[in-house]
Amino acid sequence: MxxxxxxxxxxxxxxxxxxxxxxxxxxxxxxxxxxxxxxxxxxxxxxxxxxxxxxxxxxxxxxxxxxxxxxxxxxxxxxxxxxxxxxxxxxxxxxxxxxxxxxxxxxxxxxxxxxxxxxxxxSGGRTWASSGNLLTEELWGGKSPSMQRLCKLIERVAPTEATILLLGESGTGKEKIAGLLHRLSQRSRGPLVIVDCGSTPSTLLESELFGHAKGSFTNAYKDKKGLVAEAHGGTLFLDEIGNISSEMQLRLLRFLQERKIRRVGDLAETAVNCRVIAATNADLAELVRSGEFREDLYYRLKVITIQVPPLRERKADIPVLAERFLQLFAEDGPLSRLDAEVAEAILDYPWPGNVRELRNMLEAAVILSSDGLIRLEDMQFEDSFDDTPLPGNLLSLAGSEKQVVLNALERSSWVVKDAADLLGVSRRTMHYKIKKFQIDTAKRSA
Ligand SMILES: Nc1ncnc2c1ncn2[C@@H]1O[C@H](COP(=O)(O)OP(=O)(O)OP(=O)(O)O)[C@@H](O)[C@H]1O
Incomplete structure (x- = not known):
């Protein structure tokens, strides 16, 4: 075999x-x-x-x-x-x-x-040694035109030394892409150092990034190298760059200009040779306009900008991603499948948490489904999905949403498809509404 x-x-x-x-x-x-x-x-x-x-x-x-x-x-x-x-x-x-x-x-x-x-x-049964393609293997679901464009851009810019700014909503895969940019670069043998600027308290970030000399402040019991220096010869990935203080923005700007660092409490400067990739889910241009982010640093970072599209704008990728995640979660056991309703629902759902949310929801669904077939009740869609206002000029939206759904069903003699058409929503959305409001269609249509 x-x-x-x-x-x-x-x-x-x-x-x-x-x-x-x-x-x-x-x-x-x-x-x-x-x-x-x-x-x-x-x-x-x-x-x-x-x-x-x-x-x-x-x-x-x-x-x-x-x-x-x-x-x-x-x-x-x-x-x-x-x-x-x-x-x-x-x-x-x-x-x-x-x-x-x-x-x-x-x-x-x-x-x-x-x-x-x-x-x-x-690995899909491919023979790697003859033609490897890290991007399609690692960045699952690159079917949509926007992801294909993104892959081409990654291939073009990865081998260069240019500083890259990755923009996109949370969970779209920015960190994954930063890892790929590193692995496809000339620096792939060097370290990839990831700094989560968002979750590091601003008081600590300076010594985390630039290191400190022993005794330079209370608790500085020994010399610390700092993450920028650790990235020497490799890539420094600054995640959540939109969240750093104005002092740190200035420190980083200096580093990007001079490529030298000075540890806290030290006078000597050390040259560091690393490529910088930064990412944020904040609207940096807006932060620049509002004066919260330095314009000069913004331009230093965005030598090349890569915009990672949200999952809802690349629906063609969803089935492939879902299939790959199900394979991942199957481990040694049998592969779970999505029933037809779920297969449609994942295309309708707006995925506010993007690929991360899809991954997490499927991981939970594999555990929740008892027989390997994932049904709607195994999928923990956010309620806000159901709260999107329904369009429908034939019916009043002033009343409760449930009433709107009931009205549509009444007018369509309880044929769900017709009610969905009447409201201008998909049949799938209509089923959600029916389920959410616990409307008993079987009894009504009888
Ligand atoms: N195209 C993809 N193929 C496979 N897995 C993906 C893809 N995109 C994202 N993921 C997975 O989704 C999760 C979130 O991705 P990642 O952490 O890279 O997102 P992010 O944009 O950096 O999020 P945040 O802004 O919250 O830090 C990770 O588990 C990652 O492996």
Whole structure:
């Protein structure tokens, strides 16, 4: 069944390699092997590898370096890192670097096989080594014209050094896009440092970003490097940039102009070479007009602006995103499906929390649905969805919304489709209203 799938095993230890070959070959995988990182790369260059399993401690080029190379050259290629001495820190670092999974030996063979099957199913059966495309793999649901335009823009600007400003509502994927811009850049081997400017108290942000010298203020017990310096050689992602104080705006402006930092309590300046990406869901132009955000900083940040569209403006992407999230949440269990009503409802719903809300709602629905079929009652749509005023010049909107719905139903002899037409809303919306107001259509139409 897996005969077409090729899993490359990179490990210097002959016995461990053989154990993996036996395990995988018994499940019909084709298993080329490599005893070091360089050999693994040669195999990757020469063939159509679907997944890599690499020991962290291979000689020469280490497992970690092999991972970096794979992420750079074949973005999206599934990569499982095996280690004998796993730590949470190591696992977090490997996953951050782009590993699909990080497992500590001894590994349960059956669990590994299940994990591989899941990863390969989620990767859509494509052969990565021949033509990788990180964007379509990572940025799910890029069907809509606006997302296609966005992907083209990302591809064009990622390899440059330009400062980028990502604008868009909360949950549209700005942080995800910042990660992709980094991984597609020349700095992908360097660090990606994420600073949530919104949730860091303004009193702390300065020393968080620029570091401090020991003793420079109470509680500064030791030297601190600062996140800007940590980003040296890589990318600094400043999330929620609209929320920073005027002092911090000035500090950042200076850094962007001079590319040098001075730690709090220090006199010496240090040069930092990092690319800056900033994001906000605030209307920065408006904040500039109202004097709350410095105009000079705004222009420094928006060398290139990427506007990420809200989900409701790219409905074509919703079914694909939903399908991918359901695959993600299926884990080892069976794949949940949306019933026809939900499949329509997710297109009608305005998704105020964007992709994050879709993801969270489906995650909850997978848990709530008892038999793998997700129905309307499993979807926790916000009530405000039902509060959007109904258009309808034939009927008075002055009365309660329930009355409007009842009137429409009465006038249409309780045919929901006709009532929906009368109000100029979709049949789906009409069903929501009926459900919300607990109107018993069966009894009325009888
Ligand atoms: N196109 C996409 N494909 C897959 N997952 C996505 C996509 N867009 C967003 N997500 C997921 O949705 C969630 C929210 O995305 P992200 O944190 O990037 O949004 P954001 O715009 O930075 O939000 P905020 O402004 O609140 O920080 C994350 O779990 C992210 O992985």
């Amino acid at each position: 897996n005969a077409e799938k090729i899993v490359l095993v990179a490990d210097a230890d002959q016995a461990r390699r053989q154990a993996l070959i036996d395990l995988l070959a018994a499940d019909d995988y084709v298993v080329p092997v490599a005893s070091d990182g360089e050999e693994a790369l040669l195999k990757l260059e020469g063939g159509q590898i679907d997944l890599v399993i690499a020991e962290e401690d291979i000689p020469g080029m280490t497992g970690r370096e092999l991972l970096w190379e794979c992420v750079r050259r074949w973005p999206g290629l599934p990569f499982i890192m095996l280690t004998g001495s796993g730590t949470v820190r190591g696992a977090v670092a490997a996953i951050k670097d782009g590993a699909t999974d990080y497992l500590t030996r001894p590994v349960d063979g059956q669990e590994l096989l299940r994990g591989i099957a899941r990863i390969l199913a989620a």
